[in-house]
Amino acid sequence: MVKEIERAGLxxxxxxxxxxxxxxxxxxxxxxxVAIPHPLGNPELSPEDEKALRRRLVSKALHALxxxxxxxxxFED
Amino acid sequence: MxxxxxxxxxxxxxxxxGGEEKAHVPPSCKEGPVGPGMAFKAVxxxxxxxxxxxxxxxxxFAENMEEAKATVVKxxxxxxxDLVITGPAFNAGxxxxxxxxxxxxxxxxxxxxxxxxxxxxxxxxxxxxxYALIVETGDNAAAMRKAxxxxxxxxxxxxxxxxxxxxxxxxxxxxxxxxxxxAEERGSKRAVDMLVAKLKGEEFHTEYPMPQxxxxxxxxxxxxxxxxxxxxxxxGGIVPKGNPDHIESSSASKYGKYDIEGIDDLTxxxxxxxxxxxxxxxxxxxxxxxxxxxxxxxxxxxxxxGSLHRYYYATVGxxxxxxxxxxxxxxxxxxxxxxxxxxxxLTST
Numbered sequence: 479m480v481k482e483i484e485r486a487g488l489x490x491x492x493x494x495x496x497x498x499x500x501x502x503x504x505x506x507x508x509x510x511x512v513a514i515p516h517p518l519g520n521p522e523l524s525p526e527d528e529k530a531l532r533r534r535l536v537s538k539a540l541h542a543l544x545x546x547x548x549x550x551x552x553f554e555d
Numbered sequence: 556m557x558x559x560x561x562x563x564x565x566x567x568x569x570x571x572x573g574g575e576e577k578a579h580v581p582p583s584c585k586e587g588p589v590g591p592g593m594a595f596k597a598v599x600x601x602x603x604x605x606x607x608x609x610x611x612x613x614x615x616f617a618e619n620m621e622e623a624k625a626t627v628v629k630x631x632x633x634x635x636x637d638l639v640i641t642g643p644a645f646n647a648g649x650x651x652x653x654x655x656x657x658x659x660x661x662x663x664x665x666x667x668x669x670x671x672x673x674x675x676x677x678x679x680x681x682x683x684x685x686y687a688l689i690v691e692t693g694d695n696a697a698a699m700r701k702a703x704x705x706x707x708x709x710x711x712x713x714x715x716x717x718x719x720x721x722x723x724x725x726x727x728x729x730x731x732x733x734x735x736x737x738a739e740e741r742g743s744k745r746a747v748d749m750l751v752a753k754l755k756g757e758e759f760h761t762e763y764p765m766p767q768x769x770x771x772x773x774x775x776x777x778x779x780x781x782x783x784x785x786x787x788x789x790x791g792g793i794v795p796k797g798n799p800d801h802i803e804s805s806s807a808s809k810y811g812k813y814d815i816e817g818i819d820d821l822t823x824x825x826x827x828x829x830x831x832x833x834x835x836x837x838x839x840x841x842x843x844x845x846x847x848x849x850x851x852x853x854x855x856x857x858x859x860x861g862s863l864h865r866y867y868y869a870t871v872g873x874x875x876x877x878x879x880x881x882x883x884x885x886x887x888x889x890x891x892x893x894x895x896x897x898x899x900x901l902t903s904t
Contacts, residue, residue, distance in 0.1 A: 479790060479884035481881075482888060487774060490774075491901070493900060498682060502681050502682050507773065514578070514614045514833050515834045515836070518844050521837050532847050535847075536900070537859075545776050
């Protein structure tokens with residue numbers, strides 16, 4: 479799906495936990511996430527900390543969308 | 556003659572530990588065959604036996620890949636196998652990736668041959684086909700009855716040291732290895748024969764299939780994210796409570812488009828997941844854990860993004876055919892462009 483959205487001309491960032499699969503399917507901007515059943519959260523944290531974590535990840539995704547890339551790029555910390 | 560020793564790698568589901576709620580169990584090892592191993596036992600007969608079965612939760616493996624590979628290979632090595640079988644994983648993405656990663660590690664570190672079984676669209680095929688003989692299977696566990704005899708037969712052939720035919724003859728997915736051989740006809744004759752067959756509409760097999768490089772160049776970055784309209788798309792199955800469009804929990808035949816105008820936070824009362832391929836507990840408690848509406852709404856109010864698009868799109872990426880996913884995304888992207896969306900965040904579980 480990521481690839482087709484990119485092909486249509488929209489910049490897209492893939493937020494996912496299994497980065498090797500994202501690389502295989504051909505995503506260009508990739509932000510690694512927390513875990514498969516809760517990519518953008520962590521139920522072990524307090525609600526405030528969990529939201530702060532989610533906000534950091536989404537900020538990273540927005541940063542990825544604002545960054546020119548030359549081929550597949552994984553945005554680590 | 557003593558029997559050949561085989562070690563079998565399977566996930567928590569086939570290992571009879573549990574479903575998605577047990578996908579986080581770390582690797583463990585049992586003596587003898589478990590689950591599909593019993594069916595292999597019948598096919599391997601007197602010549603080979605499954606001496607041990609290594610079982611690992613799919614999510615645990617995917618989330619701790621390096622540690623998982625190391626631990627699983629160590630467990631496998633302790634049983635001194637002549638051959639390792641992984642799966643079959645059919646079209647299960649995490650399981651196929653794990654089966655492939657185990658195959659790679661076994662092949663590289665133990666120098667032991669590996670037989671696996673997967674549906675050709677399983678992402679594990681593209682990632683790890685070089686390291687295992689991956690028998691082509693159907694896309695779900697109903698294909699077990701066909702997969703096991705095919706995999707078992709190939710395993711015995713490898714154990715006996717018999718030479719293998721081409722991938723087509725043996726029923727496995729090409730590893731990309733070229734073997735030299737003396738053909739009866741010279742190349743020009745074979746090429747013309749192939750052309751004639753093609754012109755007649757007859758079946759023919761190319762000797763060198765073109766590799767498929769389907770890569771899309773990245774689009775230019777968003778110039779000013781604080782002015783951009785951002786849309787959310789997910790394959791994690793987040794839907795309004797009650798799943799109004801009845802999106803299937805696996806092999807989804809559709810996607811949904813949902814209005815989030817005026818919604819600042821997804822809650823257990825308003826949203827849930829329809830996805831059947833991961834433990835739904837956390838997403839059902841708070842769907843923002845998969846689709847971050849709450850923080851994007853905040854960022855919209857703070858002027859960090861221009862706006863959050865009024866609609867989000869969702870499907871269930873669980874054994875869903877690549878062709879379906881491609882079509883959904885084409886339709887979604889066309890609508891998003893028409894609606895003036897500048898960039899997309901796509902989340903996957």
